[in-house]
Amino acid sequence: MLAIGTLAKRTGTKVQTIRYYEQIGLMPEPGRTDGGQRRYGDAELDRLAFIRHARQLGFSLEAIRELLDLSDMPDRSCAQVDAIAQKQLREVEARLVRLEALRIELQRMIGACNADRVADCRILEVLRDHEECLADHAATG
Amino acid sequence: MLAIGTLAKRTGTKVQTIRYYEQIGLMPEPGRTDGGQRRYGDAELDRLAFIRHARQLGFSLEAIRELLDLSDMPDRSCAQVDAIAQKQLREVEARLVRLEALRIELQRMIGACNADRVADCRILEVLRDHEECLADHAATG
DNA sequence: GCTTGAAGCTACAGCGGCTGTAGATCGTAT
DNA sequence: ATACGATCTACAGCCGCTGTAGCTTCAAGC
Incomplete structure (x- = not known):
């Protein structure tokens, strides 16, 4: 069982950010010690790692929420996952075009x-x- | 004398944004009608156009504030203006590099x-x- | 068992740069 | 005189955190 600080270190996240993710329902409410401190297992570690990685790739928290929901439905078609990633790619490409114009200017x-x-x-x-x-x-x- | 809505249209700014700029001291407090509505002259129009253009080029409001301050000192060396623009260019370039990596991934x-x-x-x-x-x-x- | 110091807790404010809302008032054309 | 759009103030909300204050808890060393 991991304390929040350990989880934070392992995933390169700030402690407050983890609590924020819990607050907005992106991370589940974890178990607590008798004294009220959060304790996490491997599932939560994996989930947070997923979130952070998706964030690094520029996905919004809303998109990540969808991706996490989808990954809980293994039998479903993967088309929706693809669509989310495609959309993200298109956004990145659009930003690249605009930024390049800025650079030139x-x-x-x-x-x-x-x-x-x-x-x-x-x-x-x-x-x-x-x-x-x-x-x-x-x-x- | 221009009403705020006219100023907004002419510069492609939202009315609330103009009021926001006034609030943070980026735009001066304009004259008012007897009824209390803001009225603007050409100087304010130019200033707002400058701000919007710099925003389009990605400058932060803080950087714009500096640029505006500098442009009020015509006899001063232009090196500081150059430095601000260079910094902005470097930031844009850095973002381009990161975005390109994202795109590839x-x-x-x-x-x-x-x-x-x-x-x-x-x-x-x-x-x-x-x-x-x-x-x-x-x-x- | 006791002390200590790091790490955790809640609640809330603030960042940048706007944007939207509510409910009142003003200005102008008819 | 009236109607209606534009403007007014004040404040909340957006995203994705980050920082603060003032507590409590945990774990290691003695």
Whole structure:
């Protein structure tokens, strides 16, 4: 039986984060000692490792919730799992496109400035006047 | 003199966002009508456009605050402006690297799965077992 | 058995950057 | 004069944690 701190170390999670996951129902309420401290078994360790790994891959907690639910239904079709992963991939790809546009714009902006004084700074000028931009860099990505 | 809604439309900002910027001191407190409604001039329009454009390029509100402060000091060296932009560029580049690693991992994961049933789903397996990953995709990017 | 210090507990506030709501008031066109 | 959209304030909520304060419990050493 593992204390919360041990679980935290083993999965690279903060103790508060584990309690947060419990609070939002992503982790189950574990057993407790007589004194009221949480004690975890291997199932919880695995579940938390799954969650953390999915988080590292950028899945939202909602998506992870779905994935966990699905993985409790081994006989079901795996299409839904696939769909969630595909969606995540598409989101990542979209963010890549936007970020790349940002990178280019920032580079151009920085490259254009060889002024000394703020008054002549091309960076500020570009920021002031949107027309000077090539791409329409929409969101942050 | 522009009402807040007009300012919002002209800059592609939500009304609440403008009020939020005022609240955190990024936008100045504007004049008011007798009835208490905000009225804006061209200076505020320009300032808000600057803010929104910088946001689109991924600058944080804190960075934007610095940029705005600097642009009020036209005789100063433009080096600090450059530094802020460089930092932003470096952050964007770092995020690109991480996102690209994510993309590859997701693609690999999805490509590996040709199962029908959840029980055999490679996607879930990979999520369960970090060892099956190539890269160490740290943060979300 | 007793002491100590680390680790755990609850409850709540705060981060960034907005967004949405409720319920009242204002401004303007007809 | 009226109607209706726009604006007002104040506050809660979003995501995914993270940090704090002020307690209690656990486990190791004596």
